[in-house]
Amino acid sequence: MFGKKKQAPASSTSSTLKRTNHTPSIIAEDVRLTGTLVSQGEVQLDGRIDGDLRVKHLVIGLTGMVEGLIEADSIVIKGKIIGSLIANKVTIESTAQVHGDVFHDTLSIEAGANIEGSLKHRHEEDKIAPIKPSSSDESSPSILADDDNDLSFVNKQAADKS
Template sequence: MFGKKKSPVGNSSSSHLKRTNNTPSIISEDVRLTGSLVSQGEVQLDGRIDGDVRVNHLVIGTTGTVEGTVTAESVIVKGKIFGSLNASKVVIESSAQVHGDVYQDTLSIDAGAIIEGNLKQRHEAETVALINNDTESKSELTSVLSEGDNDLSFFNKQAAEKE
């Protein structure tokens, strides 16, 4: 009656991962993971991940490789990424190789790093998406201007109507 509440038997805590400590997760050099990696904490990657990575903070060591999309709050790259990288803060060190687009708020690149792809601030990507969504109104404008007589331009039609 006045004791602790009992949790239901079917309660599954795995559906919502909650960070309980500040110890980083380490994927060592001899580990190869196929599939997605999700963590709310820090991950040190010295092995290989073939799949998407979604973490709060990621450090890719010199022997670390990701083949997939990386999404994080902050990323330090010393190893290799084959795929897009989307993070608020990105640090690409001299030993790094990034083969894909990088979307970031702040970016630091050391001399000697190899980057093959586009570097874009994240607010630029949102602006481009908004402009692309406006193509329907442009097609309506061209269709209105092209209607009617083909031998007279829009301005010539207005001048002819005044006379």
């Protein structure tokens, strides 16, 4: 009215989700979801999700099942996961079945839990660096002589003894 431009109202379908309350989202036992689930809060899963999850805090109940990749700050597993899991804090209870790799910062496993896959601390990759030969190492002698290239290391040792 007085020369000021009106600001466009904020879109309700914003690409970033803002948490407005602290009520957990509940996916009931009779619900099956196919696709990606994203939440900035807590999700209680008693149903089944075929797809990826990216949540702040996830509780998979006794009847809950996920088939896909899970990324969370913290997760409590009582049900079943088929797929990889990446989380800061992972709690696997005695009724849990995990079929996939678990990448974690903190891990707790109760006796009786069924885990098929590898458990990896997320910062292991930072601590382990591959050894790369430097150009100065090229002058170092080879374990095998050039004429013994067809011999394995064990066979070479046996040949050296005789």
